[in-house]
Amino acid sequence: MKIIVCIKQVPDTTEIKIDPVKGTLIREGVPSIMNPDDKGGLELALRMKEQYGAEVTVITMGPPQADLILREAFAMGADRAILLTDRKFAGADTLATSYALAGAIRTMEYDLIIAGRQAIDGDTAQVGPEMAEHLGLPQVSYVTDARKEGDKLIVRKESEESVQTLEVEGPCVLTVLASAFPARYMSVAGIMEAYGREVELWSADRIDVDEGRLGLKGSPTKVFQSFPKALKAPGEQFEGSAEEAVELIVRKLKEKHII
Amino acid sequence: MDSKDYKNVFVFAEQREGKIQPVAFELLGKARDLADASGEKVVAMLLGCGISGQAHRLVEMGADEVIVADCPELENYLTEEYTQVVYKMIVDNRPNIVLYGATTIGRDLAPRLAARLKTGLTADCTKLEIAEKEDGSKEFRMTRPAFGGNLMATIICPNNRPQMSTVRPGVMRKLTPEPGRKGEIRTFVPEFDRAKIKVKLLETERKGCGCKDISEAKVLVSGGRGVHDKAGFDKLQCLADVLGGQVSSSRAMVDSGIMPQACQVGQTGKTVRPDLYVACGISGAIQHLAGMEESGYIVAINKDKFAPIFSVADLGIVGDLHKIVPLLAERLKKEMAE
Ligand SMILES: Cc1cc2nc3c(=O)[nH]c(=O)nc-3n(C[C@H](O)[C@H](O)[C@H](O)COP(=O)(O)OP(=O)(O)OC[C@H]3O[C@@H](n4cnc5c(N)ncnc54)[C@H](O)[C@@H]3O)c2cc1C
Numbered sequence: 001m002k003i004i005v006c007i008k009q010v011p012d013t014t015e016i017k018i019d020p021v022k023g024t025l026i027r028e029g030v031p032s033i034m035n036p037d038d039k040g041g042l043e044l045a046l047r048m049k050e051q052y053g054a055e056v057t058v059i060t061m062g063p064p065q066a067d068l069i070l071r072e073a074f075a076m077g078a079d080r081a082i083l084l085t086d087r088k089f090a091g092a093d094t095l096a097t098s099y100a101l102a103g104a105i106r107t108m109e110y111d112l113i114i115a116g117r118q119a120i121d122g123d124t125a126q127v128g129p130e131m132a133e134h135l136g137l138p139q140v141s142y143v144t145d146a147r148k149e150g151d152k153l154i155v156r157k158e159s160e161e162s163v164q165t166l167e168v169e170g171p172c173v174l175t176v177l178a179s180a181f182p183a184r185y186m187s188v189a190g191i192m193e194a195y196g197r198e199v200e201l202w203s204a205d206r207i208d209v210d211e212g213r214l215g216l217k218g219s220p221t222k223v224f225q226s227f228p229k230a231l232k233a234p235g236e237q238f239e240g241s242a243e244e245a246v247e248l249i250v251r252k253l254k255e256k257h258i259i
Numbered sequence: 260m261d262s263k264d265y266k267n268v269f270v271f272a273e274q275r276e277g278k279i280q281p282v283a284f285e286l287l288g289k290a291r292d293l294a295d296a297s298g299e300k301v302v303a304m305l306l307g308c309g310i311s312g313q314a315h316r317l318v319e320m321g322a323d324e325v326i327v328a329d330c331p332e333l334e335n336y337l338t339e340e341y342t343q344v345v346y347k348m349i350v351d352n353r354p355n356i357v358l359y360g361a362t363t364i365g366r367d368l369a370p371r372l373a374a375r376l377k378t379g380l381t382a383d384c385t386k387l388e389i390a391e392k393e394d395g396s397k398e399f400r401m402t403r404p405a406f407g408g409n410l411m412a413t414i415i416c417p418n419n420r421p422q423m424s425t426v427r428p429g430v431m432r433k434l435t436p437e438p439g440r441k442g443e444i445r446t447f448v449p450e451f452d453r454a455k456i457k458v459k460l461l462e463t464e465r466k467g468c469g470c471k472d473i474s475e476a477k478v479l480v481s482g483g484r485g486v487h488d489k490a491g492f493d494k495l496q497c498l499a500d501v502l503g504g505q506v507s508s509s510r511a512m513v514d515s516g517i518m519p520q521a522c523q524v525g526q527t528g529k530t531v532r533p534d535l536y537v538a539c540g541i542s543g544a545i546q547h548l549a550g551m552e553e554s555g556y557i558v559a560i561n562k563d564k565f566a567p568i569f570s571v572a573d574l575g576i577v578g579d580l581h582k583i584v585p586l587l588a589e590r591l592k593k594e595m596a597e
């Protein structure tokens with residue numbers, strides 16, 4: 001079995017702060033990590049490798065520094081790593097990102113493709129399904145379990161009020177939730193070894209794409225402007241006895257016609 | 260592509276188990292605004308099995324037209340079947356804008372369609388507007404949070420049509436229904452390319468927490484780690500009962516198994532806009548604020564006077580919720596009796 005896992009390097013958004021004067025993101029000192037859902041996706045692939053025997057390839061599109069998460073993937077147990085890196089990919093929205101990933105995957109052999117449900121920086125959850133469409137493959141999103149049954153895949157999908165069991169025929173794209181696949185740690189031997197392994201660098205010329213559909217040029221959406229979230233003026237704060245607090249709340253709720 | 264050939268605001272009217280979802284009505288409310296701003300029509304797309312009889316409800320809630328596809332294949336949402344039908348509706352009708360709910364269904368369907376249509380899609384929008392540019396032409400602007408809610412971005416899709424967005428449930432306001440409002444209901448007979456259908460639904464298990472949808476509540480009494488346990492939530496429930504509201508929760512209490520996921524407010528939970536939100540023992544992490552800060556009036560009770568929840572509270576009470584909440588419930592009970 002050949003499994004491809006799409007992983008993205010993201011800033012740890014729980015550590016991001018806003019510059020109160022300039023109103024921009026402070027990225028310095030914010031660690032870059034493997035996107036949590038993608039780590040879950042890699043965990044699923046590694047479990048399937050253990051169970052059925054598989055070759056697990058990780059692929060990321062990003063700047064040269066994204067090499068780091070590929071080495072982390074090696075240390076967790078991935079067999080092969082590909083870094084798609086080229087200025088032509090820069091400025092891609094989800095359509096152009098998914099198109100580039102699909103263009104690379106099209107040149108490879110695979111039985112299953114796994115992506116994270118959502119990246120914690122762009123936060124769109126669109127790349128997985130868009131990539132599946134570019135490849136003409138079926139997709140299942142919000143996956144919490146997957147196992148083989150003959151040549152079919154049995155997949156559990158989480159939704160707001162139910163859990164579905166689906167049967168998928170042939171190669172497909174799954175987008176997975178980190179919470180369903182708590183990831184293993186890197187092994188010490190794996191970490192030592194990861195730095196000696198080869199990460200394959202692929203540019204736009206190496207993959208099967210129409211260059212006009214890559215990067216900024218190939219992106220239908222544009223960021224018109226971005227700004228920190230407007231903070232609302234803080235209201236009144238009260239510190240005192242519980243009885244006084246209760247009186248104050250009741251008075252305010254009456255003033256606002258809530259009661 | 261000439262964008263002048265593309266007209267009207269389309270809404271994907273999501274249904275589950277034959278019930279049109281509240282988010283469909285919320286999107287119609289917004290679509291009405293957008294269509295009126297550019298003199299266009301609002302068109303709802305309704306897919307399901309045995310659903311035709313409900314099409315008039317979409318008209319009452321703001322649609323000028325409803326396109327209905329009613330057949331057994333569409334009973335339950337499945338990616339490929341729904342994509343084929345909505346794709347054909349869009350290609351035949353050339354809408355300018357298409358809106359979807361940012362639910363597990365909308366977030367599966369909309370990107371699949373965006374790639375098939377080779378157009379742009381903006382995720383989880385909190386604001387949609389038709390703006391006038393300097394040259395007098397109109398532009399559709401979609402604003403959304405990114406970077407875990409730390410940054411807001413306004414996105415445009417200037418050269419591709421349709422322009423598409425997803426919007427989370429609870430973010431837009433539905434209109435008041437207008438019984439007897441006139442609209443056209445059109446039937447669409449789908450044809451499926453069965454060779455492309457590779458996914459079969461074997462089974463659906465309901466999660467069954469039996470609780471009401473918190474995004475519909477007018478009053479929410481919400482608890483975080485400071486509530487400690489089930490007994491603590493019973494106190495919150497008493498207060499919610501007096502106020503005619505419901506209880507919701509932070510993720511911390513969902514992760515610890517005390518509250519069901521369906522009650523979680525925030526980035527990975529639900530977006531809520533009740534008239535009153537009482538945050539008890541919730542610190543106010545940005546992911547929590549993302550789901551509740553648009554509430555009408557926010558009361559926060561927290562023993563830490565520097566808790567970030569106070570930055571969005573209209574009324575902040577520094578104190579012990581375990582004392583204040585029961586006292587407040589009792590005091591309000593008297594108040595209501597009068
Ligand atoms: C503020 C801001 C707002 C944006 N809003 C939009 C928008 O509304 N619509 C839009 O189309 N674009 C938008 N973009 C662009 C978008 O963030 C990028 O295209 C990004 O590269 C992919 O989107 P995502 O981070 O949302 O990924 P998601 O779609 O959330 O990612 C899902 C999964 O796809 C895989 N994946 C994603 N990116 C990569 C990668 N580079 N390499 C390998 N695997 C990957 C991972 O498995 C990941 O878990 C926005 C960008 C910014 C800065």
Ligand SMILES: Cc1cc2nc3c(=O)[nH]c(=O)nc-3n(C[C@H](O)[C@H](O)[C@H](O)COP(=O)(O)OP(=O)(O)OC[C@H]3O[C@@H](n4cnc5c(N)ncnc54)[C@H](O)[C@@H]3O)c2cc1C
Nearest residue numbers: 483484485509510511525526527528540542544546562580
């Ligand atoms: C990707 C991501 C997504 C997330 N999504 C969500 C989400 O959707 N929703 C969400 O809620 N969180 C979400 N989180 C988690 C979030 O970051 C916080 O960890 C979480 O909201 C904290 O919950 P809390 O406020 O209940 O707990 P804590 O942060 O532990 O706060 C407890 C508060 O209770 C107060 N307190 C304690 N005892 C008392 C008392 N007796 N009386 C009064 N006050 C008391 C304390 O002062 C403290 O402020 C997400 C995190 C990540 C990384």
